[in-house]
Amino acid sequence: MKRRIIWGALLLLTFLIWYIWMPAGLYIHMPVFVAIIGGILCFIFMAQTFADFTDMDEITQWDRYPKQWYHNMTFVCIPAAIVLIIVFAMHYGKLENEELRQFGQIVPATIVDGYYKKSSKSSTYKLTISYYTKDGKQVRTQKEVGSDQYDLASKGQHVEVVYSSKHPNLVKILLGDEMVEELTGMKSRQLTVKDMSQILAMPGDSILPALNKISYRWITADDDSTTYVNENKKLFFSAQPRVRVTYVAMGENLRSMMQDIRNSGFQKDASDTTSHDKEEGGLSLYTKGDLKLVVHKKEIEREVDQSDNSAVMAAAMGLNKEVALVVTMFRN
Secondary structure (H helix, E strand, O other), X not given: OHHHHHHHHHHHHHHHHHHHHOOHHHHHHOHHHHHHHHHHHHHHHHHHHHHOXXXXXXXXXXXXXXXXXXXXXXXXXXXXXXXXXXXXXXXXXXXXXXXXXXXXXXXXXXXXXXXXEEOXXXXXXXXXXXXXXXXXXXXXXXXXXXXXXXXXXXXXXXXXXXXXXXXXXXXXXXXXXXXXXXXXXXXXOOOOHHHHHHHHOOOHHHHHHHHHHHXXXXXXXXXXXXXXXXXXXXXXXXXXXXXXXXXXXXXXXXXXXXXXXXXXXXXXXXXXXXXXXHHHOOOEEEXXXXXXXXXXXXXXXXOOOOOOHHHHHHHHOOOOEEEEEEEEEEEO
């Protein structure tokens, strides 16, 4: 009984160390490895708490020794240890996010390259990023990401990263709505016709902050201070303050905006005779009070990564085009 008490105390101590007292410097660098070690140690101490094996022969020569019910509990400890490994790994991820929320510094970054490896058992996705810290130090590092983040990324894409001022090696890429909401608390949504009418009445210096309250992350275009780009969501917005605003949406945002126009009380003008060729770029005119909407679709060519042979071939075949919805709002 005394031995079992010692093993149980070691089990409790191991769990407390791995779950509560583990130094951040260790789990930040090797979270999965640290979680596996903790799971293995917990398995050993848990099995000994029940079985109390006295030597290695008793373990390796299982059939030569009489067994009690508590010896068979060793097999129950295996799934318990696997669960603990998962718990430790998830807990470290949560601790990392808490540290980034508390000590995080958000800076611009560029995606330099990407790498992925798929197999029947697992898949690995990595992105190489380059950025400058707040104190001017240049950093180039490779970070493992999920498949959803990898699919959103492209070579040369401008993004933001958040790193810990306490542990600068802790870095995460702000890519994808879930990651942005987890680390910044900002929940993105789709831009609506009502948003366009509100932005139409705003002065020029209020437009960018308003867009960034709707979704992450809008920036001003390099060559035009009246045009705003959301690279993550493939969205574009231009504005002549209090004169007209134009919104360009693709994919899911295109379908959402078309539905929102229909549900927002806008009526198609009786004089509009272009609806039959709307798919080919014809203009449609909608009215609600003194607000006017001009809506049409156009094909936009996606930028081609010349180092990607498949992308170059697709462009040569004309497969790098995407349909966009262009919505312009103004007042009579």
